[in-house]
Every structure is written in C-alpha cells, then in structure tokens.
Amino acid sequence: MIVTTWNNGEFCNDGNGYGIRFSKVNLPFLKQLGCTKLLLQFGENGEEVECKINATFWTTCPEVRSKMIGQYLIKNNMDKWKKGEPFKLPLLHLGGNRFILLENTAKELETWAGRSVFSYLGNVATGVRLSFGKSSAVEITKNQFDQLLKVFRSKRINIGSSRDTAEKGSLGDWLQENVTPTATASYVGAILLYEGYAKKEGSEIIFY
Numbered sequence: 001m002i003v004t005t006w007n008n009g010e011f012c013n014d015g016n017g018y019g020i021r022f023s024k025v026n027l028p029f030l031k032q033l034g035c036t037k038l039l040l041q042f043g044e045n046g047e048e049v050e051c052k053i054n055a056t057f058w059t060t061c062p063e064v065r066s067k068m069i070g071q072y073l074i075k076n077n078m079d080k081w082k083k084g085e086p087f088k089l090p091l092l093h094l095g096g097n098r099f100i101l102l103e104n105t106a107k108e109l110e111t112w113a114g115r116s117v118f119s120y121l122g123n124v125a126t127g128v129r130l131s132f133g134k135s136s137a138v139e140i141t142k143n144q145f146d147q148l149l150k151v152f153r154s155k156r157i158n159i160g161s162s163r164d165t166a167e168k169g170s171l172g173d174w175l176q177e178n179v180t181p182t183a184t185a186s187y188v189g190a191i192l193l194y195e196g197y198a199k200k201e202g203s204e205i206i207f208y
C-alpha cells in the first residue's frame with residue numbers, strides 16, 4: 001500500500017510531531033488484521049518501532065505517529081513538503097501487524113519476454129509492489145513469496161505468462177490461484193531472475 005507523510009504543523013527538528021497517514025481504502029485491511037498497534041520497520045535493514053493505533057484512527061485521523069518516523073524522514077530529506085503535497089511512500093506487509101516502510105525508489109526491469117518494462121518497489125525478501133501499464137499496481141507479500149519459493153524449490157516449470165489461460169502447474173497458474181487473478185508471471189518471473197532465485201531456459205523457469 002502507499003502511505004503519505006504526516007506532520008502536526010510544527011515540523012520539529014528532533015522528529016516529534018511526525019507520522020504516516022493511511023488512505024481510507026486501506027483501513028478495512030488493517031481492521032481485518034485486528035491491529036491495535038503496528039510494528040514498523042524502516043528500510044530493509046533498519047530499526048523497528050511500535051506505533052499505537054488510536055481510536056480516532058478508524059474515523060477522522062488515519063495516521064500513526066512516532067518520533068522515530070520523524071527521524072527517519074529527516075534522515076532521508078522527506079521532512080518538509082508543500083501544503084497538500086506530502087511524500088508518498090510504499091508500506092509493505094511483512095505478516096501479522098508488521099510492516100516495512102521503504103523509500104520511493106523503484107527498480108525498472110524488462111518483462112519475462114522483454115517486450116515491455118515495468119517497475120517494482122521492495123524485493124522478494126520483503127514483498128513487492130508491482131507497477132505496470134498506465135496505472136496498474138499489484139502487491140505480493142513476503143509470506144506469498146516465501147510460499148512460492150517453498151512450493152517450487154529445485155523445480156523446473158513453465159512460466160505461464162498467458163494473460164488469459166496460464167498452463168496448469170505453471171508459475172502464472174500458481175500466482176493466479178494464490179495471489180491475484182491478474183496475470184503477473186511475466187513480472188514476477190523477471191524479478192526472480194534478477195534477484196537470483198531462479199534461471200531462465202526458453203519458456204521455463206528453473207528454481208534454485
């Protein structure tokens with residue numbers, strides 16, 4: 001999901017008064033998790049902070065606040081913005097009430113067949129947010145990648161990148177069954193190659 005930077009209007013140099021604000025469309029997902037607090041990790045190898053969810057979070061103030069959030073924003077030059085133009089940052093779900101906040105620096109890759117390009121935030125170890133087409137986006141969580149790698153460890157399968165009917169038993173078939181009906185094998189396969197989890201041979205992907 002994408003969150004935005006938040007401040008109470010004081011912009012203190014020590015990090016007080018900062019937070020991240022959630023879009024209302026993401027609140028049902030958080031409510032489903034039964035969260036009363038979030039464990040927020042800063043970057044792939046950063047510190048972790050516990051952020052309390054106040055009662056007003058679900059109604060008028062959908063933000064979590066922490067001095068450590070402010071210090072992270074200050075460190076990464078995201079502590080000042082024009083009114084109405086906060087920074088947008090990817091927040092990926094690690095499982096349970098744990099999330100990781102990343103800088104908005106996307107990687108760009110060619111698709112499996114090399115016919116187009118797409119971008120993604122995060123990595124297989126943390127989960128990713130795929131962006132493709134004009135405005136399409138799909139998130140694949142760390143847990144989903146963990147499951148995928150467990151299922152296909154040391155296997156050789158078809159990529160299954162068809163937009164309509166992915167071959168049974170292919171990567172595309174598994175992704176449509178377990179992640180999203182949207183055809184994403186062409187993107188996920190390219191990420192797995194780039195990050196060293198598999199190699200390519202024709203239309204097949206070979207997992208390590």
